[in-house]
Amino acid sequence: MRTNYPIMLQLDGKKVVVIGGGKVAERKVRGLLGTGAQVVVISPEATGEIHTLFLDGKIVWEKKFFSEEDLRGAALIFAATDDKDINQSVKSLAEKQQLVTVADDPDISDFHLPAHVQRGRLSIAVSTGGASPTLAKKLRAELEQLFDERYEEYLEFLFTARQWILKEVKDPALKRKLLTAMVSVDFLNSQNRAEDFQRLYEELK
Numbered sequence: 001m002r003t004n005y006p007i008m009l010q011l012d013g014k015k016v017v018v019i020g021g022g023k024v025a026e027r028k029v030r031g032l033l034g035t036g037a038q039v040v041v042i043s044p045e046a047t048g049e050i051h052t053l054f055l056d057g058k059i060v061w062e063k064k065f066f067s068e069e070d071l072r073g074a075a076l077i078f079a080a081t082d083d084k085d086i087n088q089s090v091k092s093l094a095e096k097q098q099l100v101t102v103a104d105d106p107d108i109s110d111f112h113l114p115a116h117v118q119r120g121r122l123s124i125a126v127s128t129g130g131a132s133p134t135l136a137k138k139l140r141a142e143l144e145q146l147f148d149e150r151y152e153e154y155l156e157f158l159f160t161a162r163q164w165i166l167k168e169v170k171d172p173a174l175k176r177k178l179l180t181a182m183v184s185v186d187f188l189n190s191q192n193r194a195e196d197f198q199r200l201y202e203e204l205k
């Protein structure tokens with residue numbers, strides 16, 4: 001078995017085509033909102049949520065059956081109809097460099113969607129490579145408990161403090177100490193991270 005290669009995609013301005021407008025398509029579309037991707041759904045029917053997103057101008061919905069030209073210019077393609085033959089033909093009609101995922105056939109898919117926790121800048125993705133989406137979902141729920149809402153603000157603090165350290169602290173040893181000390185339960189739980197950081201800096205410098 002070959003292992004998968006995890007990446008975080010920046011889809012801003014890229015065209016993403018979802019073939020099918022059912023429950024699975026809706027979940028894929030929801031995951032694409034906020035990425036800046038230009039989402040196009042191709043399906044004669046669509047769920048209420050897909051319809052609403054279309055009416056709100058958030059996505060494009062072409063109310064039609066799939067045909068080859070729908071794939072033109074797409075960076076990512078989701079084949080998510082309930083017709084196995086159509087899903088297979090989406091994959092075979094796509095160009096080699098287009099990345100396709102086939103909802104009912106993990107083996108021929110170019111990528112799998114992970115279950116995923118987002119806490120601001122922190123992304124945690126879990127994939128079982130098609131073995132068990134149910135396990136991926138369960139692990140995601142456990143990670144959500146472990147990495148709770150505090151992490152969103154905590155990562156903002158880490159980001160800002162790290163930028164400041166990289167700019168202002170010249171001594172490599174001090175730089176390393178500060179970057180290490182910020183990653184601790186104390187800072188995660190701190191009520192005033194900026195103040196605690198200032199104190200730490202005064203102690204260590």
Ligand SMILES: C[C@@]1(CC(=O)O)C2=NC(=C\c3[nH]c(c(CCC(=O)O)c3CC(=O)O)Cc3[nH]c(c(CC(=O)O)c3CCC(=O)O)/C=C3\N/C(=C\2)[C@@H](CCC(=O)O)[C@]3(C)CC(=O)O)/[C@H]1CCC(=O)O
Pocket residue numbers: 027028031101102103104105106109111112113114115116126127128129130131132133134135136137140
């Ligand atoms: C993680 C998650 C992300 C997302 O889609 O957003 C995701 N599936 C989720 C849920 C889920 N999917 C299914 C169930 C029902 C129980 C079960 O079958 O276990 C549940 C659980 C539920 O809904 O409770 C059924 C199912 N899924 C696939 C098949 C086809 C097949 O296996 O042949 C079938 C059978 C269809 C049938 O019955 O015919 C295929 C895929 N599903 C994937 C991802 C990719 C592999 C990821 C991996 O292996 O880690 C892949 C390959 C395609 C892809 O990349 O899209 C999301 C959890 C989100 C969350 O809650 O966190």
Ligand SMILES: NC(=O)c1ccc[n+]([C@@H]2O[C@H](COP(=O)([O-])OP(=O)(O)OC[C@H]3O[C@@H](n4cnc5c(N)ncnc54)[C@H](O)[C@@H]3O)[C@@H](O)[C@H]2O)c1
Pocket residue numbers: 019020021022023024025042043044045046047064065066080081082083084086102103104133
């Ligand atoms: N990847 C996953 O996580 C996952 C989860 C559950 C099911 N599945 C699989 O995904 C597929 C879709 O499941 P669903 O629950 O969304 O089905 P669904 O019945 O809710 O939706 C199917 C959609 O496909 C559209 N469609 C049918 N023929 C079409 C065509 N020729 N061109 C364009 N659109 C067409 C229909 O209009 C409908 O909107 C099934 O094959 C299922 O086995 C995958």
